[in-house]
Amino acid sequence: MEGVTAVPSPRPEPAGPSRTGRTSLAAALLSGALGAAVALLATRQEWSEGTATVAGGAFPLTAKGSDVTGVPAALAVVGLAALVAVFAVRRAGRLAVAAVLALSGAGTVAAALLGASDSTALDEKAAQASGDASATVGALSHTPWPYVAAVGGLLLLVAGLLALRYGRLWPAMSGRYERGGAPRPRRAAAPADPDRPEELWKALDRGEDPTGA
Secondary structure, three states: OOOOOOOOOOOOOOOOHHHHHOOOHHHHHHHHHHHHHHHHHOOOEEEEEEEEEEEEEEEEEEEEEEHHHOOOHHHHHHHHHHHHHHOOOHHHHHHHHHHHHHHHHHHHHHHHHHHOOOHHHHHHHHHHHOOOOOOOOOOEEOHHHHHHHHHHHHHHHHHHHHHHHHHHHHOEEEEEEEEOOOOOOOOOOOOOOOOHHHHHHHHHHOOOOOOOO
């Protein structure tokens, strides 16, 4: 019909950087914290088991992840610290800390996978149990816990990659600056009133005459 103007339907606006920043921030925090917790938990579990020949009999031996290698637990702690430090720095510093977080995750994965087939810890225990320095463990088998630690490292790696990609959109913990980046002005201290009782006592303590002109 003539005289009727069609009103175009509003198009949904694309998600802005703030929404992307919040989503990536939540994902990184969840992934990093969960990854560090999983890696630390896995290193406290049994990674391998076997037997040693002692006095003609089989002596069972087990080795925890911390016995096999201390690298995954150490890197998990470093990654967790880097995850917190990401919010305390800006610009190039944030990129550097995010890189440390990603490398911690990658190192945790590599160390856990290498430890999944390592028999050194059990060989040392077999030598101690048998009294023979050349003794090695027999019937060696491994549990799934090294791979669980690798999954924890992978989650840390994901958190680091998110920080590298979206860290510039995340807020910082520092409260010394306003949103515009200018330092907050300091309030000047109010001058002391010489007629107040406490100021009179202070003058007397200094040997001054508070009633003098």
